[in-house]
Structures are given as C-alpha cells and as structure tokens.
Amino acid sequence: MILTNIESVPGRQIVQHFGLVQGSTIRAKHFGRDFAAGLKNIVGGELRGYTELLQESRAEATSRMVAQATELGANAVVNVRFTTSSVAQGASEILAYGTAVLIE
Amino acid sequence: MDSLELWISLAIPVVLIVVGRVVGASIERNHYRDIIEREARSRTRLAVSSKESDAPGAIRSASLAVGSVVVSVDHFKRFLSGFRMIFGGEVRSYSSLIDRARREAVLRMKESQPDADAYLNTRLETSTIASTSGNEGMGTIEVLAYGTAVHYDRAP
Numbered sequence: 001m002i003l004t005n006i007e008s009v010p011g012r013q014i015v016q017h018f019g020l021v022q023g024s025t026i027r028a029k030h031f032g033r034d035f036a037a038g039l040k041n042i043v044g045g046e047l048r049g050y051t052e053l054l055q056e057s058r059a060e061a062t063s064r065m066v067a068q069a070t071e072l073g074a075n076a077v078v079n080v081r082f083t084t085s086s087v088a089q090g091a092s093e094i095l096a097y098g099t100a101v102l103i104e
Numbered sequence: 105m106d107s108l109e110l111w112i113s114l115a116i117p118v119v120l121i122v123v124g125r126v127v128g129a130s131i132e133r134n135h136y137r138d139i140i141e142r143e144a145r146s147r148t149r150l151a152v153s154s155k156e157s158d159a160p161g162a163i164r165s166a167s168l169a170v171g172s173v174v175v176s177v178d179h180f181k182r183f184l185s186g187f188r189m190i191f192g193g194e195v196r197s198y199s200s201l202i203d204r205a206r207r208e209a210v211l212r213m214k215e216s217q218p219d220a221d222a223y224l225n226t227r228l229e230t231s232t233i234a235s236t237s238g239n240e241g242m243g244t245i246e247v248l249a250y251g252t253a254v255h256y257d258r259a260p
Contacts, residue, residue, distance in 0.1 A: 003168035004252040006155045006225045010163035011257070037176075037244075042120050043127040044178030044201075045135065046208075047244065050233060051174045054246055058170065080168055082248060084231040092231075 001066050002076040002103070009076050012103040018072040022097035023064025026087055027057045054094070058082065061096040074100035120179045128178025132200065139207050146214045151223040151251060159221070162257040169223055169253040171212025174233060175205040177243040185243070198243065202230070209249035220253035227251065 002009055029037075029050070037047045061082075069077050080098035087093050157163065177185075181197035188195045206228055214223060226249060233244040 002166065004166050005168060005227065005250060006252050010157065010166045010224075010252075010254055012166075041176050041244070042124050042179050043131060044124065044176050044181070045128070045131040047174045047176055047233075050244075050246070051172060054174065055172060058172070058248075080250075081227075082170075082229065082250060084229070084246070084248070086231075092233075 001069065001074075003062070003066075003080050003098070004076070004078050005080045005098075007079055009078060009101075009103050012076075014076075014078070014101045015104050016102035018069070018074050018100035018102070020097060021065050021068040021072065021074070021077060021100045022095060023061045023066070023068060024093055024095040025057050025060045025064070026091055026093045027053060028091040029053060054084075054092075057092075057094045058096070061094045065096045065098065069098075069100040072100050074102055076101050076103045121183050122180075124179030124181070124183075128180060131178075132204070135204055135208075139204065139211065142211050142215075143207065146211065149214055149220060149222065151210055151214060151226040151249075153226050155225045157222055157224055157254055159254070159256045164255045164257040166252050166254045167217065168250065169213045169217040169220065170248070170250045171209050171214070171216055172246060172248040173205055173208045173212060174244065174246045175201055175208070176245075177201045182243050201243065202245065202247075205230075205245055205247040206249070209247040213249040213251060217253035219255070221256045223251040223253050225251050 008014060036049055040047050077098040077100050083095045085093050177198060184197045185195050229248045231246050233246055
C-alpha cells in the first residue's frame with residue numbers, strides 16, 4: 001500500500017478511483033502518563049509519553065484507513081490528511097483520510 | 105503556625121518558577137543545539153510545501169513521511185505569559201516553544217525516511233494538548249509534520 005499526501009503517486013498512473021477512505025481512533029491519556037507529564041511541565045521540553053501516545057494513535061488511524069482501502073481493492077491512498085480534535089478533556093480523536101486509488 | 109503555612113504556600117510556586125527558569129533554559133539551549141546540528145545534516149534533503157518536484161529525472165518511489173512531537177513550556181515562561189495576558193501584546197516566551205516544536209517535527213519527518221531525496225507537500229499541523237486536571241496542560245502543544253517522501257530515479 002502506497003500512501004502520499006499529493007493528488008497522485010509520482011511516477012505512476014492512477015487507473016481507478018474508489019473514493020474516500022478514513023480511519024479514526026479516540027484515545028485517552030492514562031493516569032501515569034499524565035502524572036509524569038505534570039512533573040515535566042515544570043521544566044518544559046518534550047513530553048515523550050504524549051508524543052508516543054499520539055504516534056501510536058496516528059498509526060492506528062492510518063492502519064484502519066489502509067484496511068478500508070484494501071477492502072475496496074485499492075493499492076494506494078492519495079491525498080492523505082491528518083486531523084486532531086479533542087472530543088472530551090483528556091481524550092483526543094485522530095482522523096486519517098484520503099482517496100483510495102488503483103495504480104498500475 | 106499560620107504564618108509558616110503561608111510561607112510554605114508562597115515558597116512552592118516560587119521554587120517551581122526558579123527550577124523552571126534554570127532547568128528549562130538549559131533544556132531549551134540543548135534542544136536548539138541539537139536541532140541546528142540535525143538541520144545542517146539534512147539540509148540537502150529539502151522539505152517543500154509545493155506538490156511538484158524539481159527532480160532531475162523521473163521519480164522512482166513515493167511514500168508518506170510523518171513526524172510529530174509534544175512540547176511544553178517551563179513554569180517560568182508560563183508565569184511570564186500570565187503577566188502578558190494582563191497587558192496584551194505578543195507572548196514572546198511562547199514563540200520559542202512553537203519554533204522548537206515545528207523544527208523538531210520537520211526533522212523527525214525527514215528522519216523517518218532518511219534516504220528520500222525530497223519531501224513534497226509538507227504540511228504542519230498544531231494542536232493543543234489539554235490535561236485531564238484542568239489547566240495544567242497550558243502551554244503544551246503537539247506539532248505534526250507530514251509530507252510525501254520521494255526518491256529520484258538516478259542513472260546507474
């Protein structure tokens with residue numbers, strides 16, 4: 001599965017479009033990570049726990065999107081976009097969406 | 105007894121601010137040094153916001169490159185920004201936070217596909233991270249950088 005965030009796959013020809021595919025996940029932070037981040041907040045800098053959490057969620061959202069595309073018979077997803085929105089305090093939704101296509 | 109309690113309740117925020125000032129500044133300095141060094145190393149692999157590449161020949165392969173980071177300011181800067189909220193104007197203490205986060209995210213995007221020749225249509229997205237316990241997460245942001253990593257077709 002090839003993913004790009006432009007309208008095409010450079011160097012390849014798109015032969016069929018399958019429309020929009022998407023994958024999303026809503027994650028909550030757990031207490032331990034929140035506590036560690038609270039301590040790290042005093043001195044600033046990277047909050048590794050949160051970075052990892054969001055990376056995991058984004059990977060999950062992407063893999064759900066890819067699964068949807070595979071089901072349609074696509075072999076690439078073009079114009080991929082990521083968005084993040086906070087659903088509730090301490091929980092955020094990560095959405096990945098794109099256009100499933102068949103390339104030669 | 106009451107005055108002791110008062111002193112303790114005054115001392116804790118002051119200590120946190122001082123610790124934030126000293127340790128936070130050193131963390132920021134080290135981070136900037138690291139960023140500048142890594143940027144110099146990856147300078148030839150351009151991240152561009154356009155969709156077209158200026159590839160010398162054909163493009164051999166393309167794939168998605170993603171990099172993200174969550175960064176927070178220290179207590180001292182949070183304290184300074186509190187003053188700024190009273191008078192208004194540019195919150196300078198936060199601009200280094202955003203700058204660090206964006207540059208770090210772009211570097212991580214590049215490092216996720218270290219052998220690519222260019223990164224097309226690079227997008228930056230910023231979101232705030234709210235804490236479960238009220239405004240504790242104030243000054244904490246996530247920056248996501250993503251783009252299409254392309255490999256040029258080189259004549260053997």
